[in-house]
Amino acid sequence: MSARSHTTEPTWVRYTLIxxxxxxxxxxxxxxLAAVATEALRKGVDAYWxxxxxPDAWSAIRxxxxxxxxxxxxxxxxxxxxxxxxxxxxxxxxAFLTTLVDLPFSVSPVVAGLVYVLMFGAHGWxxxxxxxxxxxxxxxxxxxxxxxxxxxxxxxARELIPLMQEQGTEEEQxxxxxxxxxxxxxxxxxxxxxxxxxxxGVILCNARAMGEFGAVSVVSGHxxxxxxxxxxxxxxxxxxxxxxxxxxxxSLLALLAVLTLVIKQVVEWHFERDQKAAASLPPERPLAxxx
Amino acid sequence: MTAAILSAPAAMVPLPxxxxxxxxxxxxxxxxxxxxxxxxxxxxxxxxxxFKTFTLTWEQFWLAVASPRVVAxxxxxxxxxxxxxxVNAVFGLLLAWVLVRYTFPGxKIVDALVDLPFALPTAVxxxxxxxxxxxxxxxxxxxxxxxIQLAFNRNGIVIxxxxxxxxxxxxxxxxxxxxxxxxxxxxATCLGATRWQTFRFVIFPSIAPALLTGFAMAFAxxxxxxxxxxxxxxxxxMVSEITPLIIIGKLEQYDYAGATAVATxxxxxxxxxxxxxxxxxxxxxxxSGAQS
Numbered sequence: 386m387s388a389r390s391h392t393t394e395p396t397w398v399r400y401t402l403i404x405x406x407x408x409x410x411x412x413x414x415x416x417x418l419a420a421v422a423t424e425a426l427r428k429g430v431d432a433y434w435x436x437x438x439x440p441d442a443w444s445a446i447r448x449x450x451x452x453x454x455x456x457x458x459x460x461x462x463x464x465x466x467x468x469x470x471x472x473x474x475x476x477x478x479x480a481f482l483t484t485l486v487d488l489p490f491s492v493s494p495v496v497a498g499l500v501y502v503l504m505f506g507a508h509g510w511x512x513x514x515x516x517x518x519x520x521x522x523x524x525x526x527x528x529x530x531x532x533x534x535x536x537x538x539x540x541x542a543r544e545l546i547p548l549m550q551e552q553g554t555e556e557e558q559x560x561x562x563x564x565x566x567x568x569x570x571x572x573x574x575x576x577x578x579x580x581x582x583x584x585x586g587v588i589l590c591n592a593r594a595m596g597e598f599g600a601v602s603v604v605s606g607h608x609x610x611x612x613x614x615x616x617x618x619x620x621x622x623x624x625x626x627x628x629x630x631x632x633x634x635x636s637l638l639a640l641l642a643v644l645t646l647v648i649k650q651v652v653e654w655h656f657e658r659d660q661k662a663a664a665s666l667p668p669e670r671p672l673a674x675x676x
Numbered sequence: 677m678t679a680a681i682l683s684a685p686a687a688m689v690p691l692p693x694x695x696x697x698x699x700x701x702x703x704x705x706x707x708x709x710x711x712x713x714x715x716x717x718x719x720x721x722x723x724x725x726x727f728k729t730f731t732l733t734w735e736q737f738w739l740a741v742a743s744p745r746v747v748a749x750x751x752x753x754x755x756x757x758x759x760x761x762x763v764n765a766v767f768g769l770l771l772a773w774v775l776v777r778y779t780f781p782g783x784k785i786v787d788a789l790v791d792l793p794f795a796l797p798t799a800v801x802x803x804x805x806x807x808x809x810x811x812x813x814x815x816x817x818x819x820x821x822x823x824i825q826l827a828f829n830r831n832g833i834v835i836x837x838x839x840x841x842x843x844x845x846x847x848x849x850x851x852x853x854x855x856x857x858x859x860x861x862x863x864a865t866c867l868g869a870t871r872w873q874t875f876r877f878v879i880f881p882s883i884a885p886a887l888l889t890g891f892a893m894a895f896a897x898x899x900x901x902x903x904x905x906x907x908x909x910x911x912x913x914m915v916s917e918i919t920p921l922i923i924i925g926k927l928e929q930y931d932y933a934g935a936t937a938v939a940t941x942x943x944x945x946x947x948x949x950x951x952x953x954x955x956x957x958x959x960x961x962x963x964s965g966a967q968s
Contacts, residue, residue, distance in 0.1 A: 394871055399778055406774040409767045413839055414789050417804040424807050463713045470706035491946040493900025495920035496939045500721035503728050534717055557700050567701035596797025598903030616799040623803050635800040642795035650788050
């Protein structure tokens with residue numbers, strides 16, 4: 386006990402620090418979540434359901450789902466591809482490529498939306514051509530999907546690159562020596578190894594894709610019932626002083642956030658369990674289990 | 677069964693260097709697809725911004741990026757982001773410390789909750805913080821009578837930016853703190869250091885790079901933030917109007933040239949911040965590599 390006390394703090398210091406930290410978490414994280422729930426239910430459960438049954442709310446929910454269903458798989462394929470080529474090979478310019486993959490994280494969402502307006506808007510590069518062919522990208526669904534793809538671009542690659550780098554290429558090389566094709570190697574050797582990282586990346590990417598506001602706001606045009614995603618619908622309702630309706634739609638997004646955190650926690654448990662299981666095996670790699 | 681036997685020699689056979697490099701298939705395919713997708717979604721659109729800027733004359737550009745209203749917005753954006761990142765550095769370090777070093781009931785939940793700002797859409801964060809801090813809100817109603825206003829002014833901006841930057845410092849410092857060697861602290865104690873001296877001279881230097889990285893990430897995120905801020909800021913020109921909102925305002929008036937010019941300034945700043953963060957991370961890796 387006395388040995389321990391030399392590398393920790395006196396009890397009162399510990400309790401003060403814990404108290405301060407918990408106070409901060411309560412103020413900045415718990416209260417905002419609680420506020421969403423109470424504001425949404427301020428006028429009772431019936432008003433809450435009425436707000437969610439609105440056709441405009443429904444079309445916003447549908448558009449948000451469509452956007453995520455397109456953007457997340459696109460970034461998933463990219464993430465796996467980028468992680469494979471960055472983690473499994475050595476080549477010139479690798480560090481630079483990794484930096485470029487990270488770039489959308491540091492670009493302001495508003496700028497991300499603007500660049501698509503400059504490409505596809507009426508005065509943009511492809512604007513006249515698109516107008517001549519009667520294709521709408523800006524102020525329409527394709528622009529929303531593109532802007533969402535931009536802001537969620539790095540999520541899955543970011544999770545996979547360090548994970549795949551850590552695992553090296555030995556197992557894949559072994560599969561190759563045994564005559565597996567490239568796809569077989571990927572499906573049966575690499576994928577089982579990275580599955581938790583993949584799920585982790587996908588849920589974070591999905592949360593951002595469904596919740597993106599700034600970039601989507603620039604390209605959407607805010608046409609009610611047509612180009613409003615859930616976060617944009619929240620903004621419109623809020624600015625129209627329909628507080629209960631705004632918080633009702635916001636509560637769905639908050640629920641999504643909480644669900645994301647729960648899944649993330651479950652994934653972390655599984656990942657740690659798998660790591661422990663791998664560590665407790667004898668020094669030989671557990672290749673024998675694999676077909 | 678045979679796999680385990682075969683894999684060991686396979687790794688040891690000295691292959692010619694070129695062959696070793698390309699033993700896994702798919703290099704051309706994945707690199708090609710990565711570059712194609714990166715170009716289509718990120719690089720070409722961003723270059724559209726840069727090209728558009730070059731079509732402006734120097735005077736047009738300067739007029740757009742250096743008008744008093746825009747300069748006021750830079751001061752506000754960077755000032756508020758700096759204060760928010762500073763608060764996050766202090767409380768992020770505290771949270772990381774408490775989560776790594778101490779045990780208390782509900783620790784797992786707090787740990788999971790730290791990521792909430794990553795998962796909660798910014799618009800939701802914006803309206804719920806506003807609801808809390810406005811004059812009739814849970815917190816606002818106690819502060820308003822004392823003349824403290826937290827919503828619809830600069831205070832609100834800082835608070836929103838603290839919220840969205842909160843996970844960065846915690847998540848960069850936490851793993852480094854977990855890897856800190858207890859032996860060093862024991863040695864310091866044996867040599868007569870007080871607990872504060874041990875923290876100041878032994879623990880702090882080893883987590884400083886991570887702390888700075890987290891600070892820079894929170895700052896970079898705050899500079900570009902839009903969704904959570906606009907609800908709580910009040911958005912008064914010259915007073916509480918952030919730079920991303922200036923871009924939106926110019927777009928709504930069809931001033932594409934002006935919006936592009938200001939966006940280019942922001943893009944350059946993001947580039948610089950990205951390079952700073954990369955350099956900090958490299959420093960951190962060297963530091964932890966030298967220790968172990």
